Amino acid sequence: MNINLYMARAGAFVFVVLLTASVTACGSGEPDAWNDEREPVAVQTAELAEQSYPRQLQFTGTVEGSERIPLSTRIMGRVEEVRVGEGTSVSEGQLLARIGDRDLQAQRRQVEAQQEEARAALRNARTQFARLDTLLQRGSATQQAYDNAQTQYERAQAQVETLENRLDEIDESLTYTTITAPASGTIVEQRTERGAMAAPGQPLLTLEVSSLLEVRTRVSEQHIGQVDVGDTVRVDIGAANRTLTGRVTEVNPSGNPASRQFQARVLLNDPPPSVKSGMYAQVFHEKGERSLLTIPVSSLVERGQLTGVYTIVDGDRALLRWIRTGVVHDDRVEVLSGLQPGERYVTHADDRLRDGHPIVMQD
Numbered sequence: 001m002n003i004n005l006y007m008a009r010a011g012a013f014v015f016v017v018l019l020t021a022s023v024t025a026c027g028s029g030e031p032d033a034w035n036d037e038r039e040p041v042a043v044q045t046a047e048l049a050e051q052s053y054p055r056q057l058q059f060t061g062t063v064e065g066s067e068r069i070p071l072s073t074r075i076m077g078r079v080e081e082v083r084v085g086e087g088t089s090v091s092e093g094q095l096l097a098r099i100g101d102r103d104l105q106a107q108r109r110q111v112e113a114q115q116e117e118a119r120a121a122l123r124n125a126r127t128q129f130a131r132l133d134t135l136l137q138r139g140s141a142t143q144q145a146y147d148n149a150q151t152q153y154e155r156a157q158a159q160v161e162t163l164e165n166r167l168d169e170i171d172e173s174l175t176y177t178t179i180t181a182p183a184s185g186t187i188v189e190q191r192t193e194r195g196a197m198a199a200p201g202q203p204l205l206t207l208e209v210s211s212l213l214e215v216r217t218r219v220s221e222q223h224i225g226q227v228d229v230g231d232t233v234r235v236d237i238g239a240a241n242r243t244l245t246g247r248v249t250e251v252n253p254s255g256n257p258a259s260r261q262f263q264a265r266v267l268l269n270d271p272p273p274s275v276k277s278g279m280y281a282q283v284f285h286e287k288g289e290r291s292l293l294t295i296p297v298s299s300l301v302e303r304g305q306l307t308g309v310y311t312i313v314d315g316d317r318a319l320l321r322w323i324r325t326g327v328v329h330d331d332r333v334e335v336l337s338g339l340q341p342g343e344r345y346v347t348h349a350d351d352r353l354r355d356g357h358p359i360v361m362q363d
Contacts, residue, residue, distance in 0.1 A: 040358040044348040045312060048293055048341055053329055054286040057226060059264075061217030063237065063279040065185065065208030066249075066267055072203045073099055073176045079196045084205070086190050090181040096205055097179040099198050104177065108170045115163040122156035129153040185209040188277065213271045215246065215281045218261040226287050227251055233266055234284040240274040246283070293339070294332040299347050300325070309339065310346035310353050312361070318346060318353045 077099040084096050132149040135141035189206035198204060215235055219227050231248045246266040255262040266283055268275070301308045307325055310318045323338030339345065346353065353359070 038357060040360045041353060042350045042362050043346045043359045045344045045361050046347050048339055048343050048345060050291040051294055052289045053292050055288040055290045057223050057285040059217040059219060059283045061215040061281050061283055063213055063275060063281050064216055064277050066212040066214035067209040069182060069207045070203035071179050071205045071207060072201055073198050074200050075099060075173050075176050076200060077198055079192050079194055079198050082192060082194055084187045086187055088187045090187060091184045092181055094181045095178060096181055099177040101174055101177040104170055104174050111163055111167050111170060118159040118163050122160050125153040125156040179204060181207060183209050208277060213268045213275060215266040215283055217264050217283050219264050221255060221260045224262045227264060227285060231285060235266060235268060236282045237275055237279050239279045242272060242275060244271060245269045293335045293341060294329060295335055295345060296347055297328065297331055297333050299345060312344040316358055318357045318359050320355050
C-alpha cells in the first residue's frame with residue numbers, strides 16, 4: 001500500500017475517535033464553561049436605564065490678572081531710573097520709574113520769571129487805571145485816556161492769567177516724569193530701561209492687579225449659546241491643587257473665524273496666593289440636564305486597556321461584555337457603547353466571576 005495513503009487513513013481514524021470521545025464527554029456539545037460543576041456565585045444586579053444629569057461643558061484656559069494696567073508717560077524724555085522689573089510686587093503709590101525733567105524745570109523757571117514781570121506790569125496798570133478813574137470823575141482826564149488805561153490794565157491781567165495757566169501745564173507735565181503704581185499688584189512686563197527714550201503713550205511697564213484674577217478661555221460655536229454672563233462655574237487649577245468657583249463676566253459675541261471659538265472671561269472668587277497668573281485652568285460649566293446611561297464604577301472589570309462589565313445571560317450565567325465608557329459622574333460612569341438599555345449587569349459578586357460562571361441573583 002502506498003505509504004501516503006496509509007498515513008491519511010490513519011489520521012482520519014484518529015480524528016473520528018477523538019471527535020466521538022469529545023461528544024460523549026460533553027453531551028450537548030457546548031463548552032465546558034457552561035456545564036461545569038462550580039458552585040453558583042451570589043450576585044447583585046441592576047438594569048441599565050437612563051438617568052438625568054446636569055449638562056456639563058468643559059473648557060480650558062489660562063489664569064491672568066483681570067486688570068492689566070499699561071503704565072506710560074505723556075512727555076518725551078530720557079528714562080533716568082527704573083526701580084522694578086518683571087515679577088516685582090509693588091504697592092499702591094510706589095515709585096516705579098522716573099523720566100528726566102530738566103527741560104521742564106527750566107521752562108518752569110522761565111515762566112516764573114515772566115510771571116513776576118507780568119505781575120509787576122499788572123500792579124502798575126492797576127495803579128494807572130485807578131488814577132485816571134479818579135481824574136475822570138473830577139473832569140481832569142479825557143475819556144480816551146481812561147479807556148486806554150483800562151485796556152492796559154485788562155491786558156496785564158490777562159497776561160498774568162496766561163502765565164499761571166502755563167505754569168499749571170508745566171506742573172501737570174512734571175507729574176508724568178514719575179511713574180507710580182496706581183494699585184497694588186505685580187509688574188508683569190518691562191518695556192524700558194535706564195537711558196532709553198520715553199515717548200507719549202508708549203507703555204513702559206505693565207502692572208497686573210494681584211487681588212483680581214480671572215481665567216480667559218475659549219468656547220466653541222456649538223456651546224456658545226449655553227454660556228451667559230453671570231453664570232457660576234467650577235474652576236480646577238492643577239498646579240495649585242485648588243478647586244475654586246468663578247463667575248462669567250464677559251462673553252465676546254464675535255468669534256474667531258478661523259477657530260470658530262469665542263473668548264470668555266471668568267472672574268475667580270477669592271483666589272489663594274498659590275494661584276498665580278499664567279497657570280493652566282479647567283473650567284466646568286453646568287447648565288440644564290441631559291439623560292445618560294451610567295453604571296457604578298465599582299461594577300467595571302479592567303483587563304489591561306479593556307473595560308468590561310458582567311452581564312446576565314440565560315438567566316443564571318455571567319458573561320463579560322466589553323464596553324466603552326465616558327465621563328465619570330461621582331461614583332458612576334457613562335456607558336457609551338457595548339451595553340443596551342434594559343440589559344441587566346452585575347453590580348456586586350460575593351466571589352470572583354468568569355465567563356459562563358453560574359450565578360444566583362439576590363435582591
